[in-house]
Amino acid sequence: MFKTIEWKNNSIVMIDQRLLPTEEIYRTYTDFLDVAEAIREMVVRGAPAIGVAAAMGVALGALQINAKGRKEFLKKFEKICKVMAGTRPTAVNLFWAIERMKRVAKNNPKLPVEALQQRLVQEAKIIYTEDIKINKQMGKFGSKLIKNKATILTHCNAGALATAGYGTALGVIRAAVEDGKKIKVFADETRPFLQGSRLTAWELMKDGIDTTLITDNMAGYMMKKGLIDVVVVGADRIAANGDTANKIGTYSVAVLAKEHKIPFYIAAPISTIDLKIKNGEKIPIEERDIREVTHIKDTPIAPAGIKVRNPAFDVTPNRLVTAIITERGIAKKSYEKSLKRLVKEDNARG
Amino acid sequence: MFKTIEWKNNSIVMIDQRLLPTEEIYRTYTDFLDVAEAIREMVVRGAPAIGVAAAMGVALGALQINAKGRKEFLKKFEKICKVMAGTRPTAVNLFWAIERMKRVAKNNPKLPVEALQQRLVQEAKIIYTEDIKINKQMGKFGSKLIKNKATILTHCNAGALATAGYGTALGVIRAAVEDGKKIKVFADETRPFLQGSRLTAWELMKDGIDTTLITDNMAGYMMKKGLIDVVVVGADRIAANGDTANKIGTYSVAVLAKEHKIPFYIAAPISTIDLKIKNGEKIPIEERDIREVTHIKDTPIAPAGIKVRNPAFDVTPNRLVTAIITERGIAKKSYEKSLKRLVKEDNARG
Numbered sequence: 001m002f003k004t005i006e007w008k009n010n011s012i013v014m015i016d017q018r019l020l021p022t023e024e025i026y027r028t029y030t031d032f033l034d035v036a037e038a039i040r041e042m043v044v045r046g047a048p049a050i051g052v053a054a055a056m057g058v059a060l061g062a063l064q065i066n067a068k069g070r071k072e073f074l075k076k077f078e079k080i081c082k083v084m085a086g087t088r089p090t091a092v093n094l095f096w097a098i099e100r101m102k103r104v105a106k107n108n109p110k111l112p113v114e115a116l117q118q119r120l121v122q123e124a125k126i127i128y129t130e131d132i133k134i135n136k137q138m139g140k141f142g143s144k145l146i147k148n149k150a151t152i153l154t155h156c157n158a159g160a161l162a163t164a165g166y167g168t169a170l171g172v173i174r175a176a177v178e179d180g181k182k183i184k185v186f187a188d189e190t191r192p193f194l195q196g197s198r199l200t201a202w203e204l205m206k207d208g209i210d211t212t213l214i215t216d217n218m219a220g221y222m223m224k225k226g227l228i229d230v231v232v233v234g235a236d237r238i239a240a241n242g243d244t245a246n247k248i249g250t251y252s253v254a255v256l257a258k259e260h261k262i263p264f265y266i267a268a269p270i271s272t273i274d275l276k277i278k279n280g281e282k283i284p285i286e287e288r289d290i291r292e293v294t295h296i297k298d299t300p301i302a303p304a305g306i307k308v309r310n311p312a313f314d315v316t317p318n319r320l321v322t323a324i325i326t327e328r329g330i331a332k333k334s335y336e337k338s339l340k341r342l343v344k345e346d347n348a349r350g
Numbered sequence: 351m352f353k354t355i356e357w358k359n360n361s362i363v364m365i366d367q368r369l370l371p372t373e374e375i376y377r378t379y380t381d382f383l384d385v386a387e388a389i390r391e392m393v394v395r396g397a398p399a400i401g402v403a404a405a406m407g408v409a410l411g412a413l414q415i416n417a418k419g420r421k422e423f424l425k426k427f428e429k430i431c432k433v434m435a436g437t438r439p440t441a442v443n444l445f446w447a448i449e450r451m452k453r454v455a456k457n458n459p460k461l462p463v464e465a466l467q468q469r470l471v472q473e474a475k476i477i478y479t480e481d482i483k484i485n486k487q488m489g490k491f492g493s494k495l496i497k498n499k500a501t502i503l504t505h506c507n508a509g510a511l512a513t514a515g516y517g518t519a520l521g522v523i524r525a526a527v528e529d530g531k532k533i534k535v536f537a538d539e540t541r542p543f544l545q546g547s548r549l550t551a552w553e554l555m556k557d558g559i560d561t562t563l564i565t566d567n568m569a570g571y572m573m574k575k576g577l578i579d580v581v582v583v584g585a586d587r588i589a590a591n592g593d594t595a596n597k598i599g600t601y602s603v604a605v606l607a608k609e610h611k612i613p614f615y616i617a618a619p620i621s622t623i624d625l626k627i628k629n630g631e632k633i634p635i636e637e638r639d640i641r642e643v644t645h646i647k648d649t650p651i652a653p654a655g656i657k658v659r660n661p662a663f664d665v666t667p668n669r670l671v672t673a674i675i676t677e678r679g680i681a682k683k684s685y686e687k688s689l690k691r692l693v694k695e696d697n698a699r700g
Binding site: 190191197216294 | 598
């Protein structure tokens with residue numbers, strides 16, 4: 001089995017997700033600046049995996065710091081956190097993980113520099129381990145929503161590759177399979193970065209889960225033919241009212257699900273919920289390089305000089321979301337109340 | 351300016367649409383079997399262009415026939431028509447054009463073989479010339495539905511490349527521009543064959559029309575942002591009740607248009623209307639080679655061995671269609687009546 005990301009001998013090892021499924025290449029990072037670049041360039045992607053990578057990146061940066069005392073260390077550490085926070089704007093897990101690392105530094109004022117460095121590395125490892133545990137717990141809750149013999153449509157990759165392991169949306173699918181249910185999956189290819197065809201199809205095939213690949217614009221056709229029972233996707237940021245930012249195209253899938261009266265579920269950890277953001281309109285949406293749209297690797301598929309839009313995410317309004325599956329349980333409408341309750345519970349325990 | 355298809359010195363010249371926009375290659379066909387293969391392989395595509403290519407292919411085949419008399423000629427001619435009809439199943443213009451060629455043979459029982467061959471070539475040329483005239487007329491009607499400063503979303507390519515020239519949906523856009531309106535276009539890239547990015551973006555850029563390319567799954571986002579005023583697409587077959595088969599993904603665009611209260615127009619010639627088919631469920635939907643989904647040219651973008659669906663068309667139910675623009679005028683609900691009226695008028699004149 002593959003590993004999405006791993007802390008190994010004071011370095012970070014990541015599978016290069018830009019090259020899958022044709023090449024399975026692991027890259028080793030020893031400089032936090034390269035980790036930031038890897039996040040930006042989508043060597044690693046998926047909100048929870050970005051969170052883990054950012055935490056490990058910050059820990060790596062902390063190890064790199066040469067400082068005479070705590071004050072100088074913290075000043076340099078702050079800069080590292082800032083670089084890491086500047087990589088991608090939409091997935092809130094990035095900021096959540098960095099804040100958590102900052103809290104460790106703040107909450108251990110007595111630790112000498114070297115011990116603090118080790119404590120930060122430890123925290124990044126904890127975030128990693130927790131993420132897998134969280135996903136398995138989420139899967140247990142989510143599986144209850146999935147009937148035996150269900151065909152599930154998913155968009156983008158919210159799988160093991162988008163997390164430390166197991167996955168969020170694909171975690172729900174894996175849990176349903178582990179519960180003995182016969183499950184079929186339709187995977188949207190998810191243009192432009194093709195996370196569906198390159199990543200979801202790849203990891204579900206490895207698990208022997210019955211998966212059919214379609215282009216994004218076929219989802220409506222499959223729904224109309226009665227071939228889809230339920231939609232499960234991940235999330236990059238969930239506003240306080242349940243409006244959910246996820247990979248571009250998710251909103252269209254949600255509208256189609258509503259049209260066909262198909263349940264539409266979000267699976268995401270508590271760390272994806274951003275109570276500071278009131279509704280989806282306030283979530284920053286990243287626009288990426290137009291080359292993602294105009295080229296496949298080095299092959300041009302559009303005329304040179306054409307105008308292009310490339311928003312990487314869209315927002316699905318809460319009214320289209322049937323339920324939100326988290327590791328603390330399932331949130332239903334009204335999300336203002338249910339999400340707040342779940343987040344507070346988390347903070348009380350954490 | 352380019353020519354999609356042309357009859358030239360007893361051969362057919364076509365621009366190879368598989369290679370656009372990076373290569374502008376014209377291919378010359380002197381054997382009707384190669385024309386059939388070119389239709390199948392989508393060297394030429396788009397319902398009206400397929401009709402013209404089929405007519406010219408049948409004419410070319412007629413020229414190739416060595417026959418002692420009319421009876422033998424007709425027998426061989428019938429076989430050629432059958433080959434041509436077996437190329438693609440969904441676009442009815444193919445069958446319409448072949449039937450029209452057959453009628454010429456039938457309605458000229460006195461013509462000697464050589465004269466009949468010339469008459470068939472003439473008929474194919476008439477179909478070609480008529481098609482351009484029809485599209486311009488359709489554009490005039492369609493332009494009335496387009497407001498000044500409108501932004502139009504289109505899917506696939508219903509342009510000059512999908513017809514003998516000028517286009518159906520893009521003909522409406524061209525006519526609106528010629529009427530002095532400031533028009534902006536969003537073009538869905540239209541996976542898997544990328545007719546939007548490779549063909550629509552290319553031909554609209556050549557015309558200097560303000561065009562923005564998006565992936566199919568961005569259409570909902572753009573609509574939600576209020577950036578789309580109207581949708582205009584072509585059609586491959588329109589059933590008697592107005593249900594419309596068009597390129598895969600059209601149905602999803604229509605559902606999204608309804609959700610955002612955006613008018614959704616079909617532009618198609620009378621020859622696309624198939625009164626023999628009562629509703630959309632009866633329209634045969636072609637499934638094409640899965641390699642169109644799993645590869646871009648020779649680059650694999652999905653894991654080897656993955657299951658794939660590749661329906662080339664979907665059906666948009668009449669309730670989602672605001673109006674159907676034809677060369678005889680604009681059909682509105684109920685389509686059973688309005689389409690029948692327009693088709694009969696056509697037959698009366700034709």
